[in-house]
Amino acid sequence: xxxxxxxxxxxxxxxxxxxxxxxxxxxxxxxxxxxxxxxxxxxxxxxxxxxxxxxxxxxxxxxxxxxxxxxxxxxxxxxxxxxxxxxxxxxxxxxxxxxxxxxxxxxxxxxxxxxxxxxxxxxxxxxxxxxxxxxxxxxxxxxxxxxxxxxxxxxxxxxxxxxxxxxxxxxxxxxxxxxxxxxxxxxxxxxxxxxxxxxxxxxxxxxxxxxxxxxxxxxxxxxxxxxxxxxxxxxxxxxxxxxxxxxxxxxxxxxxxxxxxxxxxxxxxxxxxxxxxxxxxxxxxxxxxxxxxxxxxxxxxxxxxxxxxxxxxxxxxxxxxxxxxxxxxxxxxxxxxxxxxxxxxxxxxxxxxxxxxxxxxxxxxxxxxxxxxxxxxxxxxxxxxxxxxxxxxxx
Numbered sequence: 001x002x003x004x005x006x007x008x009x010x011x012x013x014x015x016x017x018x019x020x021x022x023x024x025x026x027x028x029x030x031x032x033x034x035x036x037x038x039x040x041x042x043x044x045x046x047x048x049x050x051x052x053x054x055x056x057x058x059x060x061x062x063x064x065x066x067x068x069x070x071x072x073x074x075x076x077x078x079x080x081x082x083x084x085x086x087x088x089x090x091x092x093x094x095x096x097x098x099x100x101x102x103x104x105x106x107x108x109x110x111x112x113x114x115x116x117x118x119x120x121x122x123x124x125x126x127x128x129x130x131x132x133x134x135x136x137x138x139x140x141x142x143x144x145x146x147x148x149x150x151x152x153x154x155x156x157x158x159x160x161x162x163x164x165x166x167x168x169x170x171x172x173x174x175x176x177x178x179x180x181x182x183x184x185x186x187x188x189x190x191x192x193x194x195x196x197x198x199x200x201x202x203x204x205x206x207x208x209x210x211x212x213x214x215x216x217x218x219x220x221x222x223x224x225x226x227x228x229x230x231x232x233x234x235x236x237x238x239x240x241x242x243x244x245x246x247x248x249x250x251x252x253x254x255x256x257x258x259x260x261x262x263x264x265x266x267x268x269x270x271x272x273x274x275x276x277x278x279x280x281x282x283x284x285x286x287x288x289x290x291x292x293x294x295x296x297x298x299x300x301x302x303x304x305x306x307x308x309x310x311x312x313x314x315x316x317x318x319x320x321x322x323x324x325x326x327x328x329x330x331x332x333x334x335x336x337x338x339x340x341x342x343x344x345x346x347x348x349x350x351x352x353x354x355x356x357x358x359x360x361x362x363x364x365x366x367x368x369x370x371x372x373x374x375x376x377x378x379x380x381x382x383x384x385x386x387x388x389x390x391x392x393x394x395x
Contacts, residue, residue: 016318029283029375030323032276033368037327038334040269041364045335045354050342053352054254057190058246059136060223061093065216065233065241072253073106074346078213082239089232091225092218100219102131105200107207108348109174111163113341120163120341123348124153124174124196126203134217135192142168143183148199151206154183156193158351162341166196175206191250194341194351217246253344273371276323280375284316285382305385312383316376317369324368331364332356 020026065086070076083103086092093100105126113120132138132145146152153174155166165172170181179198187193204210220226226245233239335354344350 016315025283025286026319029276029279029319030326032272032279033320033323033371034327034330036269036272036276036371037324037364037368038331039272040266040367041328041331041356041360042335042354043266043269044360044363045331045356046340048357048360049352049355050350051254052355053189053194053350054191054250054344055247056188056250057192058248058250060245060247061220062134062136062246063218063220063226063229063243064246064249065218065243066214068240068242070242072346073215074108074348076214078103078216078241080211080213082241083213083216085236085239086216086218086233089218089229091220091228091232093221098130100130100134102127102134102217103200103213104131104215104217105203105207105209105212106214106346107175107203107209108346109196111159111349112165114162114164121348122159122163122196123194123346124198124203126198126200128200131200131217132197134219135187137190138185138187138192140183141186143181145183146198147182149202150199151177151179151202152182153179153196153198154185155181155196156351157184157186158189158193158339158341159196160184161339162349162351177202177206189353191344191350191352194349216241269367273367276371277375280316280319280371281378283319284312284376284379308383309380312380313373313376316379317372320368320372320375321365323372324365327368328361328364332361 065078066073066076067078080103083101087099087101107124107126108121109124111120111122112118129145129148140154141157143154146154159166160168166181168181168184171178172181173179174196185193185197200213204212218229220229223245226243230243233241233243336356338354339351340354341349341351
């Protein structure tokens with residue numbers, strides 16, 4: 001066994017050192033694999049960033065209630081009577097005797113992308129000041145909160161970054177009224193930063209949604225209070241709601257959207273990998289052909305077929321690792337922290353940043369190694385199976 005290992009090491013070392021002799025052909029394989037890895041990693045980083053922007057917004061001690069059957073806020077409907085009934089539910093936290101419940105309206109308004117000037121759907125959320133307090137990590141980074149009963153809004157940091165006209169102090173027409181941006185809030189880059197917030201009563205009036213809401217949020221006494229709230233809702237026929245924690249709601253939203261992104265990324269990467277595989281096969285067959293005498297000589301002096309096979313395969317895997325490494329570096333430099341926006345399940349834009357993680361890099365590198373393995377295994381068989389006399393005679 002020790003002799004086989006030493007022979008494998010010797011042949012692999014010799015093959016890898018000879019790669020510069022086939023520079024251009026080897027380089028084409030490296031570039032092709034690098035492109036595959038970079039494209040795959042870009043899609044994975046996009047899906048990861050989008051998922052984190054949504055899932056990190058949720059809290060276990062905040063319950064969210066939508067009309068039964070509604071998958072998103074935009075499709076939900078809640079009446080004032082129903083919101084009042086929820087205020088009496090068990091498990092709801094109270095402050096100074098008042099239930100910490102927020103009935104909210106969610107409408108779509110127009111925005112303009114800074115990048116390309118195209119129109120985009122943005123979410124305007126109507127809520128009371130108490131509803132702002134239910135968002136644990138939100139802080140006002142510039143300006144102040146809106147005042148009740150006024151046409152003032154606060155906007156998420158991501159909105160100001162990606163869309164024109166929403167900087168502090170700006171005015172714009174939303175619906176049938178003119179609004180003024182009085183504050184910019186931050187929430188750690190979550191999906192909330194893609195929203196505009198205004199007083200719920202004013203939003204209802206401007207958009208003609210009197211006494212109508214779409215979502216109810218409530219702070220629970222503890223996450224363990226959620227079953228009691230669900231039982232209360234299920235027992236009252238007037239409350240046809242689906243009740244879940246914010247964590248569950250945002251995780252489900254994130255899963256659906258990020259899965260779609262990844263379902264687009266993997267097929268594209270695999271198609272490109274097939275092209276890279278053709279290049280890898282061509283490179284390795286040419287390598288075996290150019291080293292025919294060298295391989296025959298090694299076989300003649302006692303090197304076995306297994307070391308010959310393994311040494312040739314090691315060359316292909318080395319090219320794959322180099323290509324994978326180049327692709328990972330390129331994708332990280334180009335996309336890490338890159339800001340983009342896409343449509344959410346609510347048909348509004350969600351701003352997020354690409355997030356390249358070590359786990360995603362490993363997945364991309366595995367694909368590169370698969371390309372190298374398949375691209376090297378057949379030429380390696382040829383190198384190991386060719387007759388010694390034939391190879392020496394051809395030279």
